[in-house]
Amino acid sequence: MSDKLTQILDAARDHAMSVILPNVDAWNAAKTWPREASDAAGAAGLTGLYAPEDFGGQGLSLSDGIQVYEQLGLGDGAYAFALSMHNICTYAACGYGTDVFKNAWAHDLTSGRKLANFALTEPQSGSDPMRMYTRATINGDGTWTINGSKAWVSLAGEADIYFTVVKTSDAPGHKDMAMIAIPADAPGVSFGPRYDTPSYSFLPMSEMYLNNVVVSEDNIILPIGQGLQGSLMAIDIARVSIASGCCGLMQAALDTALSYSKNRKMFGGKTLDLDGIQWMLGEVATDLEASKLLYRKAAEALGTPEGPLMAAHAKRFVPDAAVKAANTCTQVLGGMGLLQPYGLDRLSRLAQMLRIVDGTTEISRVVIGRALQKRAAGLPDLPVPLGFGETTQTQESVAAE
Template sequence: MADIDSILSAARQHCVEEIVPNVHAWNDAAKWPRAASDKAGELGLTGLYAPEAFGGQGLPLGEGIRVYEELGQGDGAYAFALSMHNICTFAGCGYGTDAFKEAWARDLTSGRKLANFALTEPQSGSDPMNMQSQATINGDGTWTISGAKAWVSLATEADIYFTVVKTSDAPGHKDMAMIAIPADAEGLSFGPLYDTPSYRFLPMGEMYMDKVVVSEDNIILPPGQGLQGSLMAIDIARVSIASGCCGLMQTALDVALAYTGNRKMFGGTALDQDGMQWMLGEVATDLEASRLLYRAAANALGTPEGPVMAAHAKRFVPDAAVKAANTCTQALGGMGLLRSYDMDRLSRLAQMLRIVDGTTEISRVVIGRSLKKRAADLPVPPIPKGFGEAG
């Protein structure tokens, strides 16, 4: 197993050397920075949870997820894309067939090839029970897939898409499977990429499958396991997003501290003012709380408490990041509106991270359901004698 400190140091190096100096150029070019993600692979950042036998780092989820906090200090969308690649690589190396591992594992862990996840559909959003994409088994054991997916990250750029589909006309989720579709499969195409102004370098769009035929070797999770595996992937993604948000918050706070600590006013600096210290102190507290929460959630993944802990992290931390970005922009006054200080980009990224892989409102639904379940198990408190009687 790799040493987590060395991996975090590599992520920090990648952020400083590749992300921060280049992210504006990436957005101006509106193109995924494949050279940068190749370098991330060389540093071991594209196979975080995969076994060392396949070239991965073999890190536990609770440790590997901390990488996105480092990357998020440079750009949350870049951290998000690499987190989804790592989740797919984890699934492929852990649950894929031997033939799939032989063909894909080392290319994925090294970052030579990129993977992404396709679950959401245009008509169903956060409701996977309304899925329409369907795979049908053929006489020779291959599968034919037709349907459409929405909000696919690394659309047109990934080399393989881990796609969740139904395998029958029966309602519900008991027939769902996860099948890896190579980007060069005949019948696979993409619509126009979404216009995302603050992270234009991350291609996102709809993916269309028109009688795409794939080998049975590409079944990652067989019928009946697709939804459960997808929900686990989403839980990992939600905690990874919370990790990236902490990096974003740290960057926003550091910019605000550097500016207000040097802004001369009222016989001192802006940071000498009680009001400014209170504003930024609240951001600092939210950041510390967010770190504790996402790390606890990361360590709970794979346990019965994992889904609700992931929901708590996805509910609280991105909201805190939006608040932090806005507060730090306010701390800079008019300068906070200038591109050179980057606060507008951070604010838009924080809002994006509130939405992807389940909005914060969906997390509230998950939390609410867990509260209802807990309430059902609690004894009903006795009603005080005389309560409610007329006086």
């Protein structure tokens, strides 16, 4: 591990322990995004992880930078998720944006002075981006006029710019899709009522409405024809980032259970001395180690042909393991695990949320299943035993007699 990565991971862990964890309950009570916290994250170098140093970023690879969310997840998984989406947008801006756009936005994004988010999902389409209704019309002066709506937009009304996937015609398919960065203060941008999300109410989520929004061609991030491909890459990065954050969540749940059970007296000893408790927490520990290996392997595969499948494996396994870990650790505390000061109820709800965002675990199973079908097609056929779906002429004659 490089000295720079070690420094960034230490900064992320310190941010989780000193900024997120002591304040997250107050943030949820206030139902307000903690801008002072994300400003501090920017000052610590956590908002430009993959961006080049020339633009004020850290210049980390995806596989290195994604480890940051494991540390942030020790504090709160929803906060880690929001920063992961900002970093993905910053990565896209610095890597694919026009020179005019980069000069205007790059340093503000890498520093965290301005926040970005990604807008792909629509109210009627969910995980099916092919059913997209948001339209961008290219005007004679090169500007784009955009109409439509997006759903489940994170940092809704809080981010300064939204990297939005659009279609540029009514033709079916994805060959006309593009991605364009829409500033939050552009005329015609508005947001619906905030979704009611009790366990992460500090993170504003809502629908975003685009009514004749006019944006400069300088804001094109991915041109026509590259919108879907780029979006799928962003989703793969997000899925692995979520798996990373889930590992931090699992560690937080496990440490809470260990800290409690090592001193809880019952049946003439300590709770942690009971075989049953050790086995329960031992299973959580094994799942955590497996999850770390899996998300890091998936992070290394991003950008390669194996990337989408490995991201699906990580998104399928790790959030499920996090849900199980949070529930198991709650059980170890018994009734005390239901009380807010211990934080396990919050972790359980967060784990369930992370199973759903950026593609449910069922969507990941679809991706894995299709990969298995392709692999099966390349394997030699094995004979099917008689009587298992196929009959010979002899069998048919015997049956007739």
